[in-house]
Amino acid sequence: MQLSDRIGRRIKLQDLHILMTVVQAGSMRKAATLLNTTQPAVSRSIADLESAVGVRLLDRNPQGIELTPYGRALLDGGEAAFDELYQAVKNIEFLADPTAGEVRIGSITPLAAGFIAAIIGRLSRHHPRMVFHVVATQVETLHRELTERNLDLLIVPRLDLFNDDQFTFEALYETSYVVAAGADNPLVKRRRIELAELMNEQWVLPPPESALGPIYSEAFRKSGLAYPRTTVVTMSPEVRMSLLTSGRFITIFHDDALKIAPQRPEIKALPVRLPIAPVANGIVTLRTRTLSPVAQLFIDCAREVAKPMAKRK
Structure with missing residues (x-):
């Protein structure tokens, strides 16, 4: 009997679910507790899976269990299969x-x-x-x-x-990036500001190695500047907005962040030209x-x- 025939006749969704739980839990004993069953029942399901595919799926060691390369391949496929089934049920609900x-x-x-x-x-x-x-x-x-x-x-x-x-x-659609400050910041009253003039201000920025970091770094690099000394390093836009309202800090946001006003009218864009091409959302x-x-x-x-x-x- 070919492997594909064994899979069609002998692999059970319940056994795949048990394998996924064992890997998540780190041991068969813990998986049995999560599944409200016995450890022998969990071991039997894993053994049935290994018999069906003809290879060892798990290595046992004193620290618990570890997936073999075969087990990893089956787990990846099993997770995708469960997701497709979930989507199929949702499709049926939508059709109904x-x-x-x-x-x-x-x-x-x-x-x-x-x-x-x-x-x-x-x-x-x-x-x-x-x-x-x-x-x-x-x-x-x-x-x-x-x-x-x-x-x-x-x-x-x-x-x-x-x-x-x-x-x-x-x-x-595309969005642009702006330098932003609190409405009480004296910089808001300026009619034009060069980015170089802001290098000694109190910046609130994400770390340059973050996903958004390259966009911000490009603005300074194209202006012939290094990434500024950052007073507060944070990924949180909520924290950055909150700090801006004190009137002492500045940051870079894409302009969508300011368009959610009027709930944040205390945040203003500064008259600074950033050499950053618009970014697509x-x-x-x-x-x-x-x-x-x-x-x-x-x-x-x-x-x-x-x-x-x-x-x-």
Whole structure:
């Protein structure tokens, strides 16, 4: 009997689920506790899987278990299979009731507060039973969550982090970057400021090695300047905005961060020309993943909401 025949007849989804739990837990004993079953039952499921594929999937050692290369290959395929089944169930739910369903979106905070909120506002009016799971966090975390299929799609700036062949990027509209300060900062009253004049100011910036770092570094490099001495190093846009309101700090934001005003009228753009080309904001998805109809509906709405913004650019 060929391997493909053994797989079709003998591999069980439950056994794959048990393998995934064993790897997550680090031992069969802990996995048995999580699954509310016995350790012999867990061992039997792993043995059945190994018999079905004809190779050892786990190495046992005093510290617990470790996947063999064969086990890693099966686990990767198993995770993708479970995700596809999850999407299939969601597709069935959507076909049964096109007005319902859920979508999981990831983005950075300024885009989530502005652009994504506008999409949700439009969709929820026409599909009040749709559920939107929005994760607003750093792009490095979004990259991991999308890769692990915990999110359906991202709305983010075009960054090198997503240039890998496993991703697709669809540009929606472009955004520019500005130097920002609190409304009480004396610099706000200036009519024109050169970037070099700000090198001794109290900067709040992400670390240059972060995903956004190269964009900021380019602005200083093209102005013949080094990355400034940073008083506060943080990835959090909320922390940066909060510090700006004190009137003592400055930072660089893309202008979407200021467009979520009037809830933050105390943040102002300074009259500084940054030599940074506009950066595209767009949709990132996994190339090999089939999106649910609800996720596709969200993408279609995102394109419509972005059209007037793209024309303004």
